[in-house]
Amino acid sequence: MSEKNRDRKRTARERLAVEREKQKAAERRRRTLIVAASVVGVLGLAAIIGVVAANAGKDDGGDSAGPVVAPSGAQGKDALAIPVGKESARSTLTVWEDFRCPACKSFEDTYRSTIHELTDAGKLKVEYHLASIIDGNMGGSGSRTAANAAACAQDVGKFPAYHDVLYENQPQETDDAFADDDKLFELAGKVDGLVTPAFRTCVEEGTHDSWVEKSNQAFTGGGFTGTPTVLFNGKNIYQDQTMTPAKLKKMVEEADQG
Structure with a gap:
């Protein structure tokens, strides 16, 4: 095999290796983004649930207490x-x-x-x-x-x-x-x-x-x-x-x- 052919094959292998590394890096970034998005989603959902629960608790408390109804003839x-x-x-x-x-x-x-x-x-x-x-x-x-x-x-x-x-x-x-x-x-x-x-x-x-x-x-x-x-x-x-x-x-x- 001529020196020129060996150089071409080596260059091709190097390009392939570089491309594979790029693909692996892209895959790692994609996975990182997915995980991050999942965490944010869970935290966001938890926050929403917390707000809803807090508001529900306030409403329940108010409803359970009921209106202040004074007895007939009460004064002062x-x-x-x-x-x-x-x-x-x-x-x-x-x-x-x-x-x-x-x-x-x-x-x-x-x-x-x-x-x-x-x-x-x-x-x-x-x-x-x-x-x-x-x-x-x-x-x-x-x-x-x-x-x-x-x-x-x-x-x-x-x-x-x-x-x-x-x-x-x-x-x-x-x-x-x-x-x-x-x-x-x-x-x-x-x-x-x-x-x-x-x-x-x-x-x-x-x-x-x-x-x-x-x-x-x-x-x-x-x-x-x-x-x-x-x-x-x-x-x-x-x-x-x-x-x-x-x-x-x-x-x-x-x-x-x-």
């Missing part, structure tokens, strides 16, 4: 107070309570008859604010569901009687019995005319749940130390160790005389 800022007594009364007792709170039951048992006497006489107006701090402290939902049921009773003018029945039959603090609608209906049966289809629907659907939650937020944001918190014409009297039903009655009567 954001309609968070349930009034008992005559508007013309010269004295106002503001009471923050939780239906699962043992100290609230103690207050009610001690002052109930005096408060009834003064409200019936038109000398005292009571503004009840319902909280649900025991649910947060002990777990469960009985504070909220009982408060909702009490608000449902307010809708039909039966709040004072049902309020008293709930405290008179309060379970142990660790017993979340008020979370059971059937228990709330059983106790409602002690109040003449309360158990109606409208009341049952209101309790079962938690019509005032969001209102109770808003009331509880107002309590926790109000700088109060615990339930019950009892204010007489704006002054905290529950912290007064000398306070008694007789002393409260005297304060109300003195204010009524002007």
